Amino acid sequence: MKVAVYARVSTEQQASEGTSIDTQIEMCIHKAHALGLHQIEVYKENGASGEDIQRPEMDRLRQDVAAGKISHVICAHPDRLSRDLTDKLIVCREFERKNVELIFCDTEYRNTPEGQLFFNLQSAIAQYELSMIRKRTSRGRLKAVEKQNKIMPMRCAPFGYDLVDGKLVINEEEAKIVRKIYKWYVHDHLTLREIGNRLVQLGVMPKRKESKHWHQSSISRILTNQVYIGIYLYNRRKTKKLKGEKTKSGNPKKIYEYRDESEWVNAEVPAIIDKDLFELAQEQRRKNLTNTGNAKYNYLLKGIIRCGHCGRIWNGTTYTGRRNKQTGQREKYRCYRCPNKNPRKYGEGGQKCPAPTLRAESIEEYIWNLILQTVADRDTIVTQFEKSAESVNHQLKETMEVLKGKIKHKEKEREKVKIMFRREVISEEEMTRDLSVINKELKALRTEAEALQVQFSENVKNRHEEQVAQVMDYVEKLVHHEADLPFDKKRRIIQLLLDEIRLSFNEDQTQCEITCAGYLDTLIKHRNIDSSRQYQKI
Ligand SMILES: [Zn+2]
Incomplete structure (x- = not known):
């Protein structure tokens, strides 16, 4: 050059x-x-x-x-x-x-x-x-789609198709299944879960061979994708990188934006489902969505109930009952349920939890009554909080003593090294090396001690005073029979008093043992309320 x-x-x-x-x-x-x-x-x-x-x-x-x-x-x-x-x-x-x-x-x-x-x-x-x-390049790509119906940006063909030379070709085996899924959904009114179970029974595997089970979302995608009625829309969305924001894996975060409809390109694809059936499926879907209701319900024990069988935290959810013969309406109930009871994956690895679903009202009422029984008087609570704070303080103090001992020991060790150098037992180099190790250890110990001190003073101040005040404020009202506390106040009390509620059922699921962890447990013991017995199934 x-x-x-x-x-x-x-x-x-x-x-x-x-x-x-x-x-x-x-x-x-x-x-x-x-x-x-x-x-x-x-x-x-x-x-x-x-x-x-x-x-x-x-x-x-x-x-x-x-x-x-x-x-x-x-x-x-x-x-x-x-x-x-x-x-x-x-x-x-x-x-x-x-x-x-x-x-x-x-x-x-x-x-x-x-x-x-x-x-x-x-x-x-x-x-x-x-x-x-x-x-020019994106237009070139669009031309390819328009002219030859080549679908380029796809890595894996949708279930029911194979990607051959940039075109979607019907995979007859899979197409049969797609038709079945639509039929089950529209005519037999099966839920996504029931469809998933049937697919597993039939031994049908999803497209990506590495996944061994059907996920609810993949079935839902089959029931909504217009590709099955021969419409593949390309160029609908564009990606936008978000400046400065990164995903968990460190790549730049992207958002999708829809282009104007006039820019969309329709690539023709052989249809598997006829339009009427597809429309019926969409209608069914809309119905199902409104039925399950996006309505928000309040759950007092949300995130607090732990499954005694599989260890997972239960979800607050709804349950749709049988159709009322007179009104034709299906009633809905709030309930709590172990997430492992109906895993959203169907097939291998989906372990079902045996714990039954519980009606929300009954368990909430039970726990609330337990609270009312225990927190009936102020003195009890104050004493309990004080005792609890004391025991924590005691533990902190003990740990502190141990730490102080360790620090003293290290300081002595340091002196020894210096003496050894003075008596010419070790060289200057050896002394420096040993001292640097000891100093590092000392520094770590001192940092630990400082953190402990902070914890100690916070425990004395905040945990004790603030929490007692808060609980007392509520409890006072309770005692004076201010019956209908708003949800968020009830929730706050429960959060203060309960760390966890553990539910364990007997074999035929007629009885349930409820164990409470947190302040409530101490209060229960103090009031001599027997909470260890088995409770009737709720
Ligand atoms: Zn469970």
Whole structure:
């Protein structure tokens, strides 16, 4: 690759223009050397007008650039390339596109009005070209979809199809299953869960072979994807990177935005389901969605109930009862249920929990009554909180004593090392090494002790005073029979008093043992309420 030096002067103006062609060349070569560039090729244009871009040496330079022979073009002033702004821009773009670096000796040019216009236009044109290239490629892709029905952005064909040479082709085996799924859903009114179980019974595996079970969402996708009625819409969405935000895996976060509908492209795909059946499925889906209701319910024990059988935290959910024969309505109940009871994955690995579903009212009432029974008087609570805080403090103190002992021991060790050095038992190097180890350990111990001290004072202050005050405030009202506490206050009390409620059922699920962890447990014990007995099934 060579460095091109281009110089031009017109015959008539040679004298008046001041800078002779040799001076120009000299300036350029000097610039090249200053930049550490050698292997210079000079393009010397004698007596050619600046109005016309067609000049012998300019043509030669443009050819060499096009051939990829040139890495840099050095020129005294942009006017040497052309007097005409448009020509100047054209030539510069030509060079830039070949990754040629254009250098002008006259650095002041950038600061002149014309220079600013030139550079602004230059970058505007570069931007414009870039967007044209982008448009062209995405339009090219769209053309491929429009003309040949080639679906390119897909990695894995939807269930029921195979991706052959960029086109979706019906996979008859899978298409049969798709038709069955629609039939089950629309005519037999099966739920997604029931469909999933049937698929597993039939030994049908989802498309991606690595997954061994059907997920509710994949069945739902089959029931909503328009591809099954022969519509594949492409170019619907565009991605937008969110600046500065990253996903968990460290990639830039993206959001999707829908393009205008006019930009969508429909690729024709062979249909598996007829339109009427598809519409019925959508209707069924809408019904199901409104039936399960997006209505929000309040759950007093949300996140607090732990399954005694599989250890998971139960969900607050709803249960739809049988149809009332008179009204034809299905009643809904709030309830709590172990998430492992009906895992959303069907097939291998889906372990069902034997714990039954519980009606929310009954267990909430039970727990609330337990609270009412225990927190009936102020003194009990205050004493309990104090006792509890004391025992925590006691533990903290003990830990602190242990830490202090360790620190003392380390300090003694440090002294020993110094003595050993003084008595010349160990070298200076050995002493430094040993001391650095001991100092590190000491530092860690002291940090631990400081943290403990903070914990200690916080425990004395906050935990005790604030919590007692809060509970007392509520309890006072309770005692005075302020019967209907709003949900959030009840919830707050429960959160303060209960860390966890553990439910364990006997084998035939007729009895349930309820164990409470948290302050409530201490209170129960203090009041001699027997909570260890088995409770009737709720
Ligand atoms: Zn469970």
